[in-house]
Amino acid sequence: MSGELPELSGDEIKRYSRHLIMPEVGVEGQRKLKAAKVLCIGAGGLGSPAAMYLAAAGVGTLGIVDFDVVDFSNLQRQLLHGTPDVGRPKLDSAKDRLNALNPNVHIETYNAALSSENAMQLFAPYDVILDGTDNFPTRYLVNDACVLSGKPNAYGSIFRFEGQASVFATKDGPCYRCLYPEPPPPGLVPSCAEGGVFGVLPGIIGVIQATETIKLILGIGEPLIGRFMIYDALRMRFRELRLRKDADCPVCGTHPTVTKLIDYEQFCGVAPHQVEAAKPMTTSIDALTATDLKAELDRGEQLVVLDVREPQEYQINKIPGSILIPLGDLPKRYVELDPNARIVSQCKSGMRSAKAQDFLRSKGFTSVRNLTGGILGWIDQVDPSQPKY
Amino acid sequence: MIKILIPTPLRPFTDKLDTVEVSGATVGELLQNLTTMHPGLKQHLYAADGKLRSFVNVYVNDDDIRYLQKHETPVKDGDTLSIIPSVAGGARP
Numbered sequence: 001m002s003g004e005l006p007e008l009s010g011d012e013i014k015r016y017s018r019h020l021i022m023p024e025v026g027v028e029g030q031r032k033l034k035a036a037k038v039l040c041i042g043a044g045g046l047g048s049p050a051a052m053y054l055a056a057a058g059v060g061t062l063g064i065v066d067f068d069v070v071d072f073s074n075l076q077r078q079l080l081h082g083t084p085d086v087g088r089p090k091l092d093s094a095k096d097r098l099n100a101l102n103p104n105v106h107i108e109t110y111n112a113a114l115s116s117e118n119a120m121q122l123f124a125p126y127d128v129i130l131d132g133t134d135n136f137p138t139r140y141l142v143n144d145a146c147v148l149s150g151k152p153n154a155y156g157s158i159f160r161f162e163g164q165a166s167v168f169a170t171k172d173g174p175c176y177r178c179l180y181p182e183p184p185p186p187g188l189v190p191s192c193a194e195g196g197v198f199g200v201l202p203g204i205i206g207v208i209q210a211t212e213t214i215k216l217i218l219g220i221g222e223p224l225i226g227r228f229m230i231y232d233a234l235r236m237r238f239r240e241l242r243l244r245k246d247a248d249c250p251v252c253g254t255h256p257t258v259t260k261l262i263d264y265e266q267f268c269g270v271a272p273h274q275v276e277a278a279k280p281m282t283t284s285i286d287a288l289t290a291t292d293l294k295a296e297l298d299r300g301e302q303l304v305v306l307d308v309r310e311p312q313e314y315q316i317n318k319i320p321g322s323i324l325i326p327l328g329d330l331p332k333r334y335v336e337l338d339p340n341a342r343i344v345s346q347c348k349s350g351m352r353s354a355k356a357q358d359f360l361r362s363k364g365f366t367s368v369r370n371l372t373g374g375i376l377g378w379i380d381q382v383d384p385s386q387p388k389y
Numbered sequence: 390m391i392k393i394l395i396p397t398p399l400r401p402f403t404d405k406l407d408t409v410e411v412s413g414a415t416v417g418e419l420l421q422n423l424t425t426m427h428p429g430l431k432q433h434l435y436a437a438d439g440k441l442r443s444f445v446n447v448y449v450n451d452d453d454i455r456y457l458q459k460h461e462t463p464v465k466d467g468d469t470l471s472i473i474p475s476v477a478g479g480a481r482p
Contacts, residue, residue, distance in 0.1 A: 136477045159476040160397045180475040182443035195398070230473065235407075241451050241473065328401025331429045 005031035006060070012104055016058050029218045030058060034104075036217040039063040039126040041114055041142055043094040045202030046132030046156045046209060048080040053210040054130075055098045055105045059217070062098065063108040063126060066090045073389070077199040114138055116261035119145040128213045130154045132206065136183040137264035143168060143176035144261055147252045154213045156205040161198045163205035163231040166224050166243060167212050169252065173225035178246035178253075183268040201233050286357070287370045290381040293344060297321075304341045308356040309348055309375075317375055317386040319346060327352045330359055339365045346371040346378075348389075391419055393470045402429035416447060417460030419470055434472070444475040 008016070008030060019025040025033075036059050040047045043066040054062055068090050070081040078090075085093035091109040098107050110122060114133075119141055123129060129151050131142045139157075146153040146169035153168040155176060168175045208229065215221045228241040251258040288296075296303060305322035307314060314324045325333050327347070337343065343365060345353040350373055357370045371377065379386050390410040395403050403409055409426065413419040424431040436442050447454045448471040454462045464470065 134477055136475070139475075139477055157476050162397045162476070164473075164476065179446065180444050184442070184444040184475060228473075230471075239451075239471070241448050241471070242453065244453065244456055326401070328429065 006034045007031070008034065009104075012058065015102070015104070019057070024220050025218060029220070032217055032219075033058045033214070034060040036128070037061040037063065037126045038128045038130060038213055038217075039065065039123060040130045040132060041065050041138065042132035042134070043078075043080055043090040044068070044074065044132060044134065045077045045158065045197065046206040047094075047130070048078045049203045049206035050130050050132060050154075050156075050210040050213070051080060051094065051098060052101060053207055054213060055102045055107075057210075057214055058102065059105065059214075061106045061108060061125075063110065063122070064091060064094055065110040065112060065114050065122065066094070067111055067113055077197065077202050079203075114141060116141060116264065119261060120149055123149045123151055126151060128152050128154055128216055130156075130209050130213055132156060132209070136268045139176065140183060140267060141261065141264045144251050144258060147175050148260065152216055154209040154216070156202075156209040158197055158201050158205050160195055161201060161233040163201055163208075163233075165205055165208040165212070165229045165231070166227065167216070170216075170223070170225050172245065174243050174245040175249060175252040177251050178249045179228065179243060181246075181250065186269045198233055201231075204231060204233070285369070287372045288344065289372050290378040293319075293371060293378070294382045302342060304337065304343045305371075306337070306343050306345050306353075306356065307347070307375075308345060308352050313348065313389070316389050317379065319375065319378055322346065327356055330356055334360060334363055334365075337365070339363070340367075341365075342367045342369075344369050344371055347374045349374040349376050390466070391464050391468050391470055393419060393423055393472065396472055396474055398474055398476065399430060399433055399472065402433060403427045414463060415460065416449060416454050416457075416462040416464060416470065419464060420447070420460070433474075446473045447471070448473060 013020065016030045019030050020027055038054055038059050040051050040062065043064050051062055051064060070085045070088050070090055070093055072086055074081055075083060080097045081090060081093045091111055095107050095109055098105060112118060123145055129142060129146050131139065131153055133139055133142065143153060152170045155168050156163065156165045212224050215223055226243050228243045230239045230241065247254050250256060305319050307318060307322040307324045308327040308330065310326050311324065343360065345357045345368055347353040350370060353374060354370050357368045360368045376388060379388055390412050393409045393411055395407055395409060400407060409423060411419050411422045413422050420434065424434065434442060434445055449457060449462055449464055449468055
């Protein structure tokens, strides 16, 4: 933010009066907020509460990058979007919601996937970047683009009941790569779609991101720089870990090797959605479709359908006659299975069951096939009466 | 005994326990004992070359062992070891 700060209108003075009477914000701080530009990457679980509070607080320009449409399964936590918005682009519902919240805020929407090609240009007009994405390639891309463009990254991430937050890529502070130099290989860390997420969790973490963003703009308090906040909703406990700037960091260290944006899909291995999409390529010895499975079962073939999901998923839908051994329990419980049985490994969409297939084969099981598309394929092709999740 | 805090993504490999008490004098010994008790954890903590995976950080109390003495970092009763893997959850890209 440079140059003259914009004046506040009479309406704005009324609206922000609870800020204006605090010495830490005051008229000048509110004008700083009005001059500020914040870019939210993602209008989902984290982006929703963050963008809503930033808009309410009077951040002058809010940019949002997203290309998703609203799904019923988003509504449990993504408060930017309501039931009537299902099927609409998230950017549209986000813009409506934020405009209703505070018409003084200028909303810029970018209907695009953030990429190495567009990131630097998208970031250029903004003061702070708020990372609310759900995947590693974009996390590393946001981090590197923040370091390379000198913009602070208000970072948050969530999984089930746990959240993480920090501020990365400030001038002297650490970046995400100082914390985690490399991403996990695809498939090793489950996504929210696979692992689930406690609906109120992104509320806490997204609001921490918004809090830090506002503090950075106002230049007040102790920013969450060099500190890593871990939140456990079940225990209701916050822990703070110390975070150091790594002199050997490949992007923000003293001798950086990453000096421009790279191919992040490649850096992170194959993106998880591509792995899933690649599954149907396997041969018939390795895999079968739900239609094939139904035909074999109807012919009375002796098959063991092994469901490797979690018990709570099994309660939602199942293939009749299947047995449940969650993937995580398999190393201990595989002895319950006959190694010569004809096994069909099955999960929600085919990822976890492929791991179970590999595992069982490594233990000498002779016939293990993976059900392509998992229970979702079964519902699509065989039994549409069952609910999907 | 030292308390090791297990993060959510790794709990499927510790019988769903969020805390495991382990004995040992160094971080290396604790992790060795932990993976002996819960063998399924090993491949999630260590790469094939035996090194701690680069998306898994280990803290003694609030400090990263990379800036202490790594696996040789001494631990004493009352210390807490935290395993903090990277997680990516948020919005769809």
